[in-house]
Amino acid sequence: MADVWPPRKWARPSDPMLFEALTLQLGYNATLVTVGAMLLGVAAGATGTFLFLGKRALVSDAISHATLPGVALAFMFMVAFGGDGRSLIGLLLGSAVTSAIGLLCVSALTHRTRLSEDAAIGAVLSVFFGFGIVLLTVIQSMNAGRQAGLESFLLGSTAGMLWSDAVVIALGGMLVLLAVLILRRPMTTVAFDPDFAAGAGMNVRRIELAMMGLAMAITVVGLKIVGLILIVALLIIPAVAARFWSHRVGHVVLLAGVFGGVAGYVGAAISATAPALPTGPIIVLVVFAIFLMSLLIAPARGVLAAMLRHRRFQAQVHVRQGLLALATDQPIYERLTLRLMKRRGLVRADGVATETGQAQAARALLDERRWQVLRSDPAHSDAAAHYDGLTPLDTVLTPDQLKALDQGLGPRAAT
Amino acid sequence: MTGAEFVPLSLPPLIIGTCAAIACAIPGNFLLLRKQALIGDAISHVVLPGIVLAFLATGVVSAWPMMIGAGVAALVAVGLIEAVRRLGRIESGAAMGVVFTAMFAGGVLLLEQSDTSSVHLDVEHALFGNLESLIWLDATGWSSLFDLRALAGMPPELWRMAITTFVLIALCILFWRPLKLSTFDEGFAQTIGLPVNLIGLGLVVTAAIAAVAAFDAVGSIIVIAMFICPPAAARMMTNGLEAQVLWSVVFAAASAILGYVLAGYGPLWLGFENAVSAAGMIATVSGVILALAGAFGPCRTRSGAPVYPRLCARAARPGASKSCG
Numbered sequence: 001m002a003d004v005w006p007p008r009k010w011a012r013p014s015d016p017m018l019f020e021a022l023t024l025q026l027g028y029n030a031t032l033v034t035v036g037a038m039l040l041g042v043a044a045g046a047t048g049t050f051l052f053l054g055k056r057a058l059v060s061d062a063i064s065h066a067t068l069p070g071v072a073l074a075f076m077f078m079v080a081f082g083g084d085g086r087s088l089i090g091l092l093l094g095s096a097v098t099s100a101i102g103l104l105c106v107s108a109l110t111h112r113t114r115l116s117e118d119a120a121i122g123a124v125l126s127v128f129f130g131f132g133i134v135l136l137t138v139i140q141s142m143n144a145g146r147q148a149g150l151e152s153f154l155l156g157s158t159a160g161m162l163w164s165d166a167v168v169i170a171l172g173g174m175l176v177l178l179a180v181l182i183l184r185r186p187m188t189t190v191a192f193d194p195d196f197a198a199g200a201g202m203n204v205r206r207i208e209l210a211m212m213g214l215a216m217a218i219t220v221v222g223l224k225i226v227g228l229i230l231i232v233a234l235l236i237i238p239a240v241a242a243r244f245w246s247h248r249v250g251h252v253v254l255l256a257g258v259f260g261g262v263a264g265y266v267g268a269a270i271s272a273t274a275p276a277l278p279t280g281p282i283i284v285l286v287v288f289a290i291f292l293m294s295l296l297i298a299p300a301r302g303v304l305a306a307m308l309r310h311r312r313f314q315a316q317v318h319v320r321q322g323l324l325a326l327a328t329d330q331p332i333y334e335r336l337t338l339r340l341m342k343r344r345g346l347v348r349a350d351g352v353a354t355e356t357g358q359a360q361a362a363r364a365l366l367d368e369r370r371w372q373v374l375r376s377d378p379a380h381s382d383a384a385a386h387y388d389g390l391t392p393l394d395t396v397l398t399p400d401q402l403k404a405l406d407q408g409l410g411p412r413a414a415t
Numbered sequence: 416m417t418g419a420e421f422v423p424l425s426l427p428p429l430i431i432g433t434c435a436a437i438a439c440a441i442p443g444n445f446l447l448l449r450k451q452a453l454i455g456d457a458i459s460h461v462v463l464p465g466i467v468l469a470f471l472a473t474g475v476v477s478a479w480p481m482m483i484g485a486g487v488a489a490l491v492a493v494g495l496i497e498a499v500r501r502l503g504r505i506e507s508g509a510a511m512g513v514v515f516t517a518m519f520a521g522g523v524l525l526l527e528q529s530d531t532s533s534v535h536l537d538v539e540h541a542l543f544g545n546l547e548s549l550i551w552l553d554a555t556g557w558s559s560l561f562d563l564r565a566l567a568g569m570p571p572e573l574w575r576m577a578i579t580t581f582v583l584i585a586l587c588i589l590f591w592r593p594l595k596l597s598t599f600d601e602g603f604a605q606t607i608g609l610p611v612n613l614i615g616l617g618l619v620v621t622a623a624i625a626a627v628a629a630f631d632a633v634g635s636i637i638v639i640a641m642f643i644c645p646p647a648a649a650r651m652m653t654n655g656l657e658a659q660v661l662w663s664v665v666f667a668a669a670s671a672i673l674g675y676v677l678a679g680y681g682p683l684w685l686g687f688e689n690a691v692s693a694a695g696m697i698a699t700v701s702g703v704i705l706a707l708a709g710a711f712g713p714c715r716t717r718s719g720a721p722v723y724p725r726l727c728a729r730a731a732r733p734g735a736s737k738s739c740g
Contacts, residue, residue, distance in 0.1 A: 057509040058453060113709045114717040118508065119452040119647050123705055126456075126640035130698025133543055133636060134678070134691045141682075141689030151539060155523060229460075230523075233516035240509050276527045284520035291513060295503050303502050 021269035030272035032166040033158040036173075037225050037264035037283060043173035044218045044231070045238035045260025046180050049253045050211050052239035054191035058121050059106060059212060060235045064219045064228045065125035066102025067095035068132025071153050071223070072139055079142075088165050088224065091153075095228075096220045102128050103212050156227030156280035158268070165224055172221035176214055180253075187211050188249050225268075226280040233284040234260060241291040244298035263287035315340050316390050320364060322346070326353045327365035367393050373408045423554035425679065427570050428546045432637070432675050432697060434576040435629035436667035438583050439641035442622040444660050447646045448598050453508070454493070454619060455642030457515040458626045459635035461492040463541050464522030471529055478571065482627050489623035492518055544634020546675070546693045549573070572632040579628040586621060587660070594618070595656055633694055640698035641667055648705040651712025666708075670701035 017026070024031045051057050074094020078085040085091075102124045109120035136150060149157070180187075189197045190207045198204045215235060222231040242255035267283030299305050314336075322337040323346070332338055332351060341347045346357035353361060370393045375384045386396045394402060439455070446452050462485035469484025470476060492514055500510040523538060553559065553568030560566070587594070597604040597611045604611050626638045649662035674697030679690050709715055 052509050055506050055508065057506075057512050061453075061456070061512065109709060113651060113712075113715045115647055115650065115709075116450050116452075118450055119447055119643055122452045122456055122639060122643035123647055123702065126636060126643060126698050127702025127705070130636050130640055130695040130702070133695030134699055137689075137692040137695065138682075141687065141691075154542075155538060230516055230520055232512055233520065236509055236512035237516070240503070240505055240513055243505075244503065278523060278527050281520035281523040281527075284516055285524065288513070288517035288520070291517075295499070301504070 017273040018270065021272045022266070026269075026272050029158075029161060030269075032161055032163065033225065033272065033279060034265055034268040036161070036166045036169040037268035037279065038261045039170050039173040039264070040218070040222050040225060041234060041238070041260035041262070041264025041283070041287075042257045043176045043180075043260075044222065044234040045242070045256035045258070046253050047176060047214045047218050048235035048260075049239040049242065049249075049256045050180075050187045050191050051215055052236060052243070053188070053249070053252075054208075054211070056117070057236045057239075058118065058232075059103075060215045060219065061232045062106050062121040062125040062128075063099045063103055063212065063216050064231045065132075066099040066128035067219060067223060067228050068098075068129055068153070069135055070095035070098030070132075071150055072132055072135035073098065075139060075150060076135070076142070088162075088168055091150075092168070092220050092223065095153075095223060096216065098128065099216050099219060100213075103209075103216060107209075152227075153223050154227050154229055155278065156223070156225050156230070158225055158271075158279045161224065169221050169224060172217060176217045176221070177257075179210075179214055183207070183210055183214075184250075184253065226283060230280045230284050233287060234263070237284075237287045237291050238263065241287070241294040244294040244301045259287065259290050263290060319344065319346070320390055323357075323361045323364040324368060326357060327361035369409055370402070370405055373405060377408070419556045422556055422559060423551045425675070426554075427551045427573050428549050428693065429672060429675055431549055431570070431573050431576050431632050432546055432671040432693070433668050434573075434580040435633045435637060436641045436645070436671040436697070436701075437664050438576065438580040438625040439622075439629055439638055440645040440663045440667035441583050441587050441660065442618060442625055443642040444646040444649070444656075444663050445594055445598050445618055446622060446642065447650065448656075449615070449618075451619070452643050452647075453511060455622060455626060456639050457492060457496065457511045458489045458623050459630060459638045460515040461488045461518040461522075462627060462630050462635065463538065464488050464518050464525060466541065467522050467525045467529070471525065478575070478631060482631055485627040485630065486623060488518065489627060490620070493619055493623070540634070541630075542635050543692055543694045544630070544632060544637065546633050546637075547679075547690065549632065575628060576632050579625060583621065583625055590614070590617075599656075633697075637694050637697050640701050641670070644698075644701035644705045645670065648701075648708035648712070651708040651715040654714055666701070666704050670697050670704060674698070674700040 020026050021030060021034070024034060048057070048060070051060060071091050071094055074091045075085040077094070078087065078090050083090070105124045106117070106120045109115050109123065110117045115123075139150065186197070186202055186207045187210070189200070189202065190204055190211070194204050194208075197207070218235060219228065219231050222234060226234060238256040238259040239252065241259050242252045245255055246252050263283055263286040267286040268279055270286070271277040271279040271282040294302065296303050297305075318334070318337040318340050322332050322334075322341045325332050326347070332341070332347075338347065338351065341357070342349065345354060346360060347353050371387055374380045374393065374397075375387060383396050393405075397405065443452070443455065446454055465485035465488025466481040467484075468488070469480040472484075473480045495514045495518075496507070496510050499505060499513055500507050503510070505513075526538065549570040549572055551559075551565075551569050553565040555565070593604070593609050593614055596607075597609055597614045601611050604614075622642070626642070629638050629641070645663040645666035646659070648666050649659045652662045653659050675693050677700065678693040678696035681696075682688070682690055
């Protein structure tokens with residue numbers, strides 16, 4: 001019982017062990033799991049990107065939950081025909097069948113009825129999962145002794161992974177990756193603009209089904225390592241993280257594959273170092289950490305970059321307004337403006353303009369007056385569209401145009 | 416089946432299941448119409464880290480700390496989803512997928528790290544609930560319902576769930592007009608001065624309360640199913656919001672009762688010895704109801720329905736106007 005917080009016995013990877021795990025020296029089983037998880041992560045990241053770009057990320061949630069009844073039915077089927085019901089390929093085939101049915105149900109509910117896709121997803125995932133649980137309890141009562149721990153498919157279990165299991169996972173992952181490579185162009189088009197794809201003569205429905213089919217294959221392959229509840233994370237999170245770094249589909253797919261692979265490798269390695277570190281959740285947490293880092297530090301789309309951009313813009317506006325106030329001899333009260341202008345050497349501590357300050361203030365005023373003339377003249381409407389109160393006019397017009405414009409300025413402009 | 420057997424063993428789970436189903440279905444209607452149906456899914460995943468943290472903090476498996484933990488986790492998740500969506504400019508489905516899977520993974524990891532072998536706390540329990548074990552040992556028959564001393568021995572989940580359900584119904588009636596307005600025409604609701612953002616947040620918080628209360632008694636899977644399936648089936652039956660909410664309550668209650676009976680007695684009728692999971696069966700029955708409504712419901716098609724709500728089916732089939740009133 002843990003009656004203190006935090007509990008006394010946290011299982012933590014010890015450093016030398018973690019190094020051994022990362023260099024695949026922790027034994028046969030750990031190596032199998034680590035390599036398998038990496039391949040799975042690469043394939044899942046690349047496949048999930050197309051779902052994410054098509055704004056259909058959560059369809060994979062319905063697909064993955066719909067595998068449960070399939071696993072249970074396959075087990076019952078195999079037992080009924082005299083097997084022991086534990087063949088991984090058999091269980092995975094069963095899960096593929098029901099998740100395909102679930103996928104078709106989502107598609108039918110969305111296209112044939114008035115339900116939106118999110119409602120269809122929720123309905124299919126809860127009903128199929130519920131039915132799967134009913135079947136699990138049936139299996140429990142059927143032959144309690146040989147129940148084969150089908151619950152391990154909920155969260156994955158890598159403890160007793162066999163060479164044949166690893167081969168199934170590796171082969172499946174590579175086949176999916178190959179299919180993604182072949183189908184990348186039509187899938188990109190359909191993900192971004194299904195109407196255009198239809199106009200260009202593509203069979204949109206079939207390509208969408210292929211996209212979903214690949215996600216389904218990933219789910220089925222990943223059942224053993226990550227489990228059906230968390231496999232969604234491997235499909236969605238790498239793609240979301242990769243999207244922060246690039247605007248190009250090819251780069252995002254590649255990067256998502258890399259993120260997924262790194263998460264699979266590192267996560268499996270960490271989990272191999274201690275028994276209380278379950279593989280699936282650790283992999284998901286590693287990929288979530290990659291997402292968090294991307295969210296924070298990615299250039300252009302990251303939070304930090306956006307904050308810096310905002311600060312820079314804010315400073316520009318404040319300094320510009322301060323300069324205009326200096327030029328028209330108005331006092332500046334705004335504290336931030338004063339601080340920014342002091343730091344740039346435009347005003348002294350008592351608020352009086354320095355020489356550079358005066359020069360820049362005059363320039364700002366001239367610029368503002370030029371803009372006024374420009375904007376009141378319909379002939380310059382194209383250039384006037386550039387007005388935002390910050391852009392200097394001499395970056396918009398040529399020197400000749402500026403000279404012509406200056407002739408329209410009144411006598412005050414000379415001061 | 417005599418009263419002496421039925422009242423202690425089957426009556427409390429039946430009532431709790433029905434209340435949980437209704438409590439989830441009512442906010443589910445509005446979430447469905449606002450295209451936020453999957454919030455229920457996300458919330459029911461993130462209660463796991465909430466209850467595990469509550470258990471680690473208090474060291475006991477008791478209802479109130481766990482419900483508070485679950486509620487806090489649900490609110491944190493809703494806030495995180497919104498933050499990820501806004502900060503990263505990511506569509507809400509993907510933002511949800513990122514947040515709830517990560518929080519669920521965190522919950523599983525916490526559970527594995529802490530020593531919970533001595534108590535009944537595991538992932539399966541969180542998912543499937545323990546509806547069958549909510550029995551009323553003090554009851555001896557129907558007469559116990561009027562016996563105050565026996566009533567005190569009712570499973571506490573029953574009172575909690577019943578109170579939650581009544582509070583939800585009351586809230587629904589109290590805020591009916593603002594809810595309806597802001598759900599169907601947010602712009603108009605805003606112009607007449609309704610705080611639409613607050614209403615939206617309130618709805619999600621209410622849904623979280625329903626989910627947490629129901630989860631404690633019946634597990635996550637019923638919560639997700641009841642948030643979506645009965646309202647979705649009701650949506651195929653009618654175009655009026657009042658009728659839709661009533662239909663969804665009927666469907667929810669029917670799923671709960673039928674599902675429980677089928678799970679408890681169905682296998683016996685077929686000659687098997689053991690009952691199957693009631694939570695799973697209730698979800699399955701609600702899916703069957705949804706499938707039937709999707710195949711035969713009078714207002715199942717999309718054609719013209721969203722634009723001229725009161726004309727659905729009336730133009731095409733004059734005889735059907737009554738059912739779509």
